[in-house]
Amino acid sequence: xxxxxxxxxxxxxxxxxxxxLAAVNDFNVKIxxxxxxxxxxxxxxxxxxxxxxxxxxxxxxxxxxxxxxxDTKGQTTVSLSKMGIARTFQNIRLFSNxxxxxNVMVAMNQNMKYSLFESxxxxxxxxxxxxxxxxxxxxxxxxxxxxxxxxxxxxxxPYGAQRRLEITRALATNPSLLLLDEPAAGMNPAxxxxxxxxxxKIRDEFGISILLIEHDMSLVMGICDEITVxxxxxxxxxxTPAEIQSNPVVIEAYLGKQKED
Amino acid sequence: MKKMKNLxxxxxxxxxxxAVVIVAFAIMFALKTSGSLSSKMTGMLVPICxxxxxxxxxxxxxxxxxDLSLGHAGFMSVGAFAGTIAIVSMQYNGVESAxxxxxxxxxxxxxxxxxxxFLIGIPVLRLNGDYLAIVTLAFAEIIKVLIQxxxxxxxxxxxxxxxxxxxxxxxxxxxRLIIEGPMGIRGITKISTFxxxxxxxxxxxxxxxxxxSSRTGRAVMSIRDNRIAAESVGIPIFKYKITxxxxxxxxxxxxxxxxxxxxxxxxxxxxxxxxxxxxxxxxVLGGQGNMLGSIIAATALTILPEILRGFSDYRxxxxxxxxxxxxxxxxxxxxxxxxxxxxxxxxxxxxxxEEEGGKA
Numbered sequence: 001x002x003x004x005x006x007x008x009x010x011x012x013x014x015x016x017x018x019x020x021l022a023a024v025n026d027f028n029v030k031i032x033x034x035x036x037x038x039x040x041x042x043x044x045x046x047x048x049x050x051x052x053x054x055x056x057x058x059x060x061x062x063x064x065x066x067x068x069x070x071d072t073k074g075q076t077t078v079s080l081s082k083m084g085i086a087r088t089f090q091n092i093r094l095f096s097n098x099x100x101x102x103n104v105m106v107a108m109n110q111n112m113k114y115s116l117f118e119s120x121x122x123x124x125x126x127x128x129x130x131x132x133x134x135x136x137x138x139x140x141x142x143x144x145x146x147x148x149x150x151x152x153x154x155x156x157x158p159y160g161a162q163r164r165l166e167i168t169r170a171l172a173t174n175p176s177l178l179l180l181d182e183p184a185a186g187m188n189p190a191x192x193x194x195x196x197x198x199x200x201k202i203r204d205e206f207g208i209s210i211l212l213i214e215h216d217m218s219l220v221m222g223i224c225d226e227i228t229v230x231x232x233x234x235x236x237x238x239x240t241p242a243e244i245q246s247n248p249v250v251i252e253a254y255l256g257k258q259k260e261d
Numbered sequence: 262m263k264k265m266k267n268l269x270x271x272x273x274x275x276x277x278x279x280a281v282v283i284v285a286f287a288i289m290f291a292l293k294t295s296g297s298l299s300s301k302m303t304g305m306l307v308p309i310c311x312x313x314x315x316x317x318x319x320x321x322x323x324x325x326x327x328d329l330s331l332g333h334a335g336f337m338s339v340g341a342f343a344g345t346i347a348i349v350s351m352q353y354n355g356v357e358s359a360x361x362x363x364x365x366x367x368x369x370x371x372x373x374x375x376x377x378x379f380l381i382g383i384p385v386l387r388l389n390g391d392y393l394a395i396v397t398l399a400f401a402e403i404i405k406v407l408i409q410x411x412x413x414x415x416x417x418x419x420x421x422x423x424x425x426x427x428x429x430x431x432x433x434x435x436x437r438l439i440i441e442g443p444m445g446i447r448g449i450t451k452i453s454t455f456x457x458x459x460x461x462x463x464x465x466x467x468x469x470x471x472x473x474s475s476r477t478g479r480a481v482m483s484i485r486d487n488r489i490a491a492e493s494v495g496i497p498i499f500k501y502k503i504t505x506x507x508x509x510x511x512x513x514x515x516x517x518x519x520x521x522x523x524x525x526x527x528x529x530x531x532x533x534x535x536x537x538x539x540x541x542x543x544x545v546l547g548g549q550g551n552m553l554g555s556i557i558a559a560t561a562l563t564i565l566p567e568i569l570r571g572f573s574d575y576r577x578x579x580x581x582x583x584x585x586x587x588x589x590x591x592x593x594x595x596x597x598x599x600x601x602x603x604x605x606x607x608x609x610x611x612x613x614x615e616e617e618g619g620k621a
Contacts, residue, residue, distance in 0.1 A: 057489070077492040078497050078498075079495075081492075089493075093487045093489060095490065097482065098483065098486065106480060106483040106491070106496065116475065116504065119474075119475030126475070169490075173494050
């Protein structure tokens with residue numbers, strides 16, 4: 001690949017060891033601007049662990065992560081959010097007692113400046129920023145046609161809408177890299193097709209890169225520019241969807257070895 | 262969204278709470294001035310206000326932040342002593358206006374509560390769940406014992422402080438012994454009034470509701486609902502938790518000053534684990550995160566032991582039975598549904614999803 005190209009994410013020899021078990025080992029990935037990148041692999045391959053390393057839920061035991069060319073060593077989950085990483089979770093993690101709009105507005109917190117003093121006395125900056133934040137939240141919600149549910153409690157949304165709200169909330173942090181952990185899990189084919197369309201739309205409208213974990217192959221093959229396959233914490237293949245589909249090592253990892261004779 | 266008819270649930274809940282408090286105050290104030298209130302009831306008005314402030318401020322920690330604190334009486338104690346010291350010294354220095362002394366005292370109490378809340382919060386808020394409850398309990402007991410061993414005098418040369426003995430003033434005739442160790446502060450002029458209590462309750466409610474609809478409040482509630490997700494969207498957990506804890510401790514400190522200046526004597530043994538648990542009972546009974554519930558529970562459970570005084574020895578037994586019965590009834594979905602149905606029939610026929618936000 002062209003070395004002068006700007007990368008949103010560069011992982012070099014990334015790895016983590018849990019008590020002697022190398023959950024992820026020698027993970028190398030380069031994600032360019034506006035790229036949709038797929039991370040696939042059988043269950044337990046270490047895909048979510050990679051996400052947790054990227055967002056510093058776990059501290060890597062080896063290797064480095066660069067975000068927009070800046071080394072993320074010493075950063076925390078919170079500060080990485082400011083640096084431009086946003087994520088969703090495999091098991092949905094919403095703020096279930098807050099409303100849909102509030103869920104999105106929480107994610108805008110770091111861009112809001114008014115102090116506790118200003119909100120207690122309801123000074124002008126409070127009203128100005130709250131109004132702007134709500135307008136922005138409704139605008140973001142409209143990507144998934146959810147603006148009408150803005151004042152509904154998040155936990156009362158149907159499953160698919162909860163997944164979409166999680167993505168909206170992640171977008172509200174203004175990321176340059178969006179990590180989606182099985183966004184299509186539990187969705188029917190029609191919903192998956194719509195999601196695929198929306199992921200492309202997000203990439204184009206927001207100009208961000210997306211790294212996604214997914215088991216739904218129609219989605220992965222249909223939308224990803226490049227794919228990395230993990231098995232037992234090791235990268236076993238990397239390439240375009242067409243290359244991955246025909247790679248014998250990948251087929252073996254998913255389906256097992258064919259009989260020799 | 263632009264139209265005001267669509268008030269959010271939070272706005273509805275806060276307006277209802279303000280309305281209930283104001284109406285209740287107006288009724289009680291009218292009864293009190295017309296002299297149709299027994300002296301026992303009149304004497305309870307200020308403590309009720311103080312306990313309401315305690316309950317809603319603890320609800321901020323338990324219901325909004327989602328952490329169990331068993332040390333709320335400690336902050337009340339710190340505020341009560343700091344505020345009363347300020348009030349007594351102002352009196353010693355000839356500040357005539359009782360209203361001014363009370364206001365300054367409450368502010369001093371709130372600041373003292375905030376400082377101690379902040380300092381205790383630094384180590385304590387790194388813990389979760391039961392551990393946090395135990396450590397806050399321990400800190401409240403430490404505060405109690407520390408104050409029991411304090412001696413503070415005031416004379417023309419200023420304050421004299423000792424943790425050993427109280428004979429550190431040079432001039433016993435003109436000196437004012439403020440804190441006398443285990444005997445606490447004696448000879449307090451009862452300057453707390455029902456009106457002051459009402460104003461404090463309203464101020465605290467406004468602060469809490471404004472907090473809940475600010476970015477800080479949302480951040481704290483997001484931590485309560487899902488800590489990992491909150492971190493992933495850039496919410497610094499500790500910063501928001503300590504802000505909330507400090508705010509809550511400041512309110513408890515203010516409540517302490519109001520409470521203390523309703524009696525002639527203030528001893529730190531009053532602010533023990535029993536008081537902390539009592540306030541927690543208000544919160545749990547009223548519903549976590551439900552401010553109006555806390556207010557009603559605090560009022561009812563402060564009056565109840567007095568009403569039951571006629572049962573003499575069986576008083577606390579009946580008190581406990583009523584408490585258990587209320588908890589059972591409020592957690593029984595069938596009874597709740599029947600009650601909701603009754604409300605819909607009696608009042609406006611509103612949609613079933615109109616009920617209050619609290620969940621016990």
